[in-house]
Amino acid sequence: MSAAGPLQQGQQCQQLQGNILTSSGWVQGSIDFSERVLAIHGSATDPSLNQEHYILPxxxxxxxxxxxxxxxxxxxxxxxxxxxxxxxxxxxxxxxxxxxxxxxxxxxxxxxxxxxxxxxxxxxxxxxxxxxxxxxxxxxxxxxxxxxxxxxxxxxxxxxxxxxxxxxxxxxxxxxxxxxxxxxxxxxxxxxxxxxxxxxxxxxxxxxxxxxxxxxxxxxxxxxxxxxxxxxxxxxxxxxxxxxxxxxxxxxxxxxxxxxxxxxxxxxxxxxxxxxxxxxxxxxxxxxxxxxxxxxxxxxxxxxxxxxxxxxxxxxxxxxxxxxxxxxxxxxxxxxxxxxLGMSERGRLQANTYADMVVLDRALKLIAVYIEGEKIDLENA
Structure with a gap:
C-alpha cells in the first residue's frame, strides 16, 4: 500500500500484522518498520468483520x-x-x-x-x-x-x-x-x-x-x-x-x-x-x-x-x-x-512517520507499545 526508502545501515526491519489504522483508513495486513514506518501492506477493511488486533498510532x-x-x-x-x-x-x-x-x-x-x-x-x-x-x-x-x-x-x-x-x-x-x-x-x-x-x-x-x-x-x-x-x-x-x-x-x-x-x-x-x-x-x-x-x-x-x-x-x-x-x-x-504542534511525523501511521504504535486487543486492552521502533516492556504497567 505504501513504502518508504531502504533500511539504513544497522537498522533491522520488524513487522506487525492486524487491523492497521493508517492515515487513509483501516488496512488489514502488515506494517514493516524500524525506527520509522517502512511499508504498509494490505487492503482496506472494516475491522468489525474480523478478529485481528488493532494497530493504532x-x-x-x-x-x-x-x-x-x-x-x-x-x-x-x-x-x-x-x-x-x-x-x-x-x-x-x-x-x-x-x-x-x-x-x-x-x-x-x-x-x-x-x-x-x-x-x-x-x-x-x-x-x-x-x-x-x-x-x-x-x-x-x-x-x-x-x-x-x-x-x-x-x-x-x-x-x-x-x-x-x-x-x-x-x-x-x-x-x-x-x-x-x-x-x-x-x-x-x-x-x-x-x-x-x-x-x-x-x-x-x-x-x-x-x-x-x-x-x-x-x-x-x-x-x-x-x-x-x-x-x-x-x-x-x-x-x-x-x-x-x-x-x-x-x-x-x-x-x-x-x-x-x-x-x-x-x-x-x-x-x-x-x-x-x-x-x-x-x-x-x-x-x-x-x-x-x-x-x-x-x-x-x-x-x-x-x-x-x-x-x-x-x-x-x-x-x-x-x-x-x-x-x-x-x-x-x-x-x-x-x-x-505541527508534527507530521507523529500521531499517524504512514510511510516515513516514526514507528510510534500501540497494539490493542478486541476489548481495547493494550498488549504492545512501540516507540520509535523500540518495544516497551509492559510487565510492570
Whole structure:
C-alpha cells in the first residue's frame, strides 16, 4: 500500500500484522518498520468483520504533570520515571507540564527537563518539550494551581526557554499586558493556549486574533458559557479549531464532551496526569500542593479537582464508551495533538512517520507499545 526508502545501515526491519489504522483508513495486513514506518501492506477493511488486533498510532499527550509517584516539579530524574510509566500505557510522545511556581522552582524543573528533551531514554516516551501551565494565569482562577501567578514578560519566557524548549504555554489573556505577550510568543513559534482565565468571550476572540490557537482543559478553570455572557468557553466553541479536553469523565460530562466535539474540529485529549497516576490511593504532591487520590480522582483538601489519574489508553476506552468509533477516538488521542504542534511525523501511521504504535486487543486492552521502533516492556504497567 505504501513504502518508504531502504533500511539504513544497522537498522533491522520488524513487522506487525492486524487491523492497521493508517492515515487513509483501516488496512488489514502488515506494517514493516524500524525506527520509522517502512511499508504498509494490505487492503482496506472494516475491522468489525474480523478478529485481528488493532494497530493504532501511539498516543500523544500534551498535558502531563506526573505519574508513578513523581511530579515534573520534582526536578532531578523525576521526568524519566514519568515518561517510563506513561509509555507503559501507550503514550509515545508528550509535553512535560509545569505548575505555577516561584521562578527558582521553574528554573530547576526546566533544567532537568532540558536534558531529557535532547535524548530519549530507553523504555520512555519521547519528551517533545515543555508545556508551561502558568505562572501567567489569572490569580482569581487558579483551580489547583498554587498562588504564584504573575503578569508575564517576554524576557522571562525567553530565559526559561533557553533552559528547556517551551513548545506550549498557557496564558490568561485578560491580564494586563498578556494580549501583547500572546502575540510575541506566537511570533517566537510557541503555541499559546488560553486557560486559568476569567476572561470574557471578547477577551478570548481577541487572543485568538493575536495568535492563540487552543484552550487548556476546556470547560475547567475558565469563565463559563451563558447565553448572555458566553465567556471563554463560548469563545472556544464558537471559534477554535483546536482545544484540549480531559476525558476522564470526572472533569467533563460526556454530553459536554460531545458538544465540544461538534463545535471544535480538532478537539484533542490530554490526561493532565499527576504523580498519583498509576499509584494507590493516598497523598501525593502536585507542585507545592498536597493532593489526595481517592474514588478514581485527585483532589485538593477542599474537594477541588487537581489533575487526574487518567492514562491515554483509558482515555481511548472512555471515548469509545461514550459513542465514538475507534478511528475517531484515535485521532483525538494522537493525530490532532500532533497536528496542533505541527508534527507530521507523529500521531499517524504512514510511510516515513516514526514507528510510534500501540497494539490493542478486541476489548481495547493494550498488549504492545512501540516507540520509535523500540518495544516497551509492559510487565510492570
Amino acid at each position: 501511539g498516543f500523544v499527550d500534551l498535558h502531563v504533570h506526573g505519574a508513578g509517584g513523581k511530579d515534573t516539579m520534582d526536578a532531578g530524574t523525576a521526568i524519566t520515571t514519568i515518561a517510563r510509566k506513561l509509555a507503559q500505557h501507550g503514550t509515545t510522545s508528550m509535553l512535560a507540564t509545569t505548575m505555577t511556581a516561584p521562578m527558582p522552582d521553574l528554573e530547576a524543573a526546566l533544567l532537568a527537563l532540558g536534558t531529557v528533551c535532547k535524548q530519549r531514554s530507553a523504555g520512555s516516551a519521547r519528551v517533545l518539550g515543555v508545556h508551561l501551565e502558568g505562572p501567567y494565569i489569572n490569580p482569581g482562577k487558579l483551580g489547583a494551581q498554587p498562588d504564584f501567578a504573575l503578569s508575564g514578560s517576554l524576557e522571562q519566557v525567553k530565559k526559561l526557554h533557553a533552559i528547556a524548549p517551551i513548545r506550549l504555554i498557557t496564558v490568561a489573556p485578560e491580564v494586563n499586558g498578556h494580549l501583547d505577550l500572546v502575540r510575541e510568543l506566537t511570533a517566537m513559534g510557541m503555541r499559546v493556549q488560553l486557560g486559568h482565565t476569567l476572561g470574557t468571550y471578547d477577551d478570548g476572540v481577541a487572543a485568538l486574533a493575536n495568535g492563540a490557537s487552543s484552550f487548556t482543559h476546556l470547560y475547567n478553570a475558565m469563565s463559563r458559557l451563558d447565553h448572555r455572557a458566553p465567556g471563554m468557553v463560548g469563545a472556544a466553541l464558537a471559534h477554535a479549531e483546536f482545544s484540549e479536553i480531559i476525558p476522564d469523565l470526572l472533569h467533563v460530562h460526556p454530553g459536554a464532551i460531545k458538544v465540544a466535539m461538534r463545535a471544535i474540529p480538532k478537539l484533542y485529549c490530554v490526561t493532565d496526569s499527576t504523580a498519583a497516576s498509576g499509584m494507590p490511593d493516598g497523598e501525593y504532591m502536585l507542585g507545592r500542593q498536597v493532593v489526595h487520590k481517592c474514588l478514581g480522582g485527585v483532589r485538593l483538601a477542599d474537594g477541588t479537582l487537581a489533575g487526574s489519574t487518567l492514562t491515554m489508553d483509558q482515555a481511548l476506552r472512555n471515548l469509545v464508551s461514550i459513542g465514538l468509533d475507534i478511528a475517531d477516538a484515535s485521532k483525538r488521542v494522537s493525530t490532532y495533538a500532533a497536528d496542533f
